[in-house]
Amino acid sequence: MSTLNGQVIGQAHFATRALLDRAVAPLGVDFAQVLALNALTAGPADRTSLVRRLASARRVDESAVHEVIAGLVDAGLARLDDTAEPRVSLTDAGHRTQARVAEAVGGITARLYGDIPPAEADVAARVLTLVTERANDELAGGTAQK
Template sequence: MSTLNGQVIGQAHFATRALLDRAVAPLGVDFGQVLALNALTAGPVARTPLVRRLANARKVDESAVHEVIDHLVDAGLAQLDDTTEAQVSLTDAGHATQARVAEAVAGITARLYGDIPPAEADVAGRVLTLVTERANDELAGEAAQK
């Protein structure tokens, strides 16, 4: 039995991420772009809250997320509508790419998690959610002290 710690969690993350990166590379997108495509599937999103949400999720500077959005626009996968507040939405090509990403993720998920008993998956999900919440709380506390 392995001990649950940051190293074990990190190894699982990096191994899974490597599979995702390999699966989406032929689509011409990277991990940050995948997250943005997924965030835009439900429809247009105001750019500022989208940038904040993705920066917080990835623990990166907002400028990195602006670059991701700009790349999606330049690649014809997203478009900007500045009529009221800057809105970002997927183009038809963006929807098609996101659907292919979702298909790849579904395959990876089935292969990696498909035979894990539901009760064990539920416990793991709760534990990882709790660890994430605690880490986010600690990061927020550090940011407030600055």
């Protein structure tokens, strides 16, 4: 029986991430770009808000996210408009690439999680969400120790 701790969670994350990296490499995108593509599927986003959200999610400096967005623009997968509050949106090529990413993720998800009983998956999701919330609270200077 495994003990639920950061090492077990991290191993699952890194193993899954390696599968995703391998699946999206032929598409010419990396993990950070996948996150940005996914964030833009709902439609154009204010660049400042998008940068803050992705930087927070990845725990990276905002300059790293600006580089990701620039890479997507350079690759023709996203475009930046030239308004006072610049917005980022997917191009047709970006939508096609994101759809292929979603297909790859769907396949990985089905292979890794497909035979896990729904009740167990629900419990795991609740536990991991709680752990994430507590860690985020501590990172923000809160007191997640309960």
